[in-house]
Amino acid sequence: MFLFKKGLMVIIGSIFLSLGINLFLAPNRILDGGFIGLSLILNYLFNLKIGLMIVILSLPMFIVAWFKEKKYFYNSLHGLFISSFFIDYLRPLRYLLHLDILYSSIIGGIFVGLGTGLMLRFDISTCGTDLLALFLSKRFGINVGMIILLIDSFVISLGGLLISGGTFLFSIFTIAAGGITISLVNRHAAHA
Template sequence: MFFFKKGLVIIIGSVFLATGINVFLAPNKILDGGFIGVSLIFNYLFKLKIGLTILVLSVPIFWIAWFKNRTYFYNSLHGLMISSFLIDLFKPLRFLIDMNAMFSSFIGGVLVGLGTGLMLRFEISTSGTDLLALFLSKKIGINVGIIIFAIDSVVITMGGLLISGHTFMLSIITITAVGITTSLITGNRLHT
């Protein structure tokens, strides 16, 4: 039953994540943070696959997780693989909804935050930066959503410089929604 529950959490969280990215963020060139945001930047600039890029960028953090905490490694490996696969699989959904970019940035952020927060609540990560934030949260006692927000801020600033000021402004809305949603879902459970 335990493995079924974790598997269900990974699938549901990955669907939220893939929907938020493909239906709301990517069509408007909006960024999330972390490796997802870096992968979106590579997609917008070089047309690289978002899910595959997340997978490649996450390898060094997962290498560290292998030595630091095998439970996180195994839990997160499944989260990474499934969410990356679904992100690329859901690419055809990009033009499903035509919505104002500001609303898209908020709704996309909430969906990404739901997916991320749900998985982190069960100590499952979707990318290297989530896993890094989870380790830091346990080590320094700061909510994982706040750590993710700090990392995300750096990524969207970089994206704003490389893509556009409009992308940067919309991405601020997104990472705020992601951070708040993730924090609400994870609560104080992860840093105790």
């Protein structure tokens, strides 16, 4: 029963994540953090597939995980591939809604945060950013959350330089909304 529930959360979480990206972020050239954000930048600049780029960027971290953190590897590989599949498969939805960019950044962050949070409840990740932060934390003794914040700040700053100042500004709202949503989803799980 647990494996069924875990598999269901991967699918539901991946759908929420992909809806957040395709309905709200990508149409407005807004970023999320980490490898997802880098993949969005590559999409905006070179029209590369977001899901495929997430897989390519994450593969080195998963190779390292195979040798150092097998539990993470096994728990997250399916999250990586399923969420990346849904992100690319649901790409045609990009033209379905036309909301104000501020609303899109917040709602997109909530959807991405909800999808990510549901998967994190079962120790599933969607990309290698978390693992990179974990390795850096162990190596340098810095808090994992602080490393993720630094990575996300770097990604949206890069997006601000390469795409636009608006991309940077609205991506801040997205990351804040996503972070709050992840916290609420996992806080609720801790009390359930």
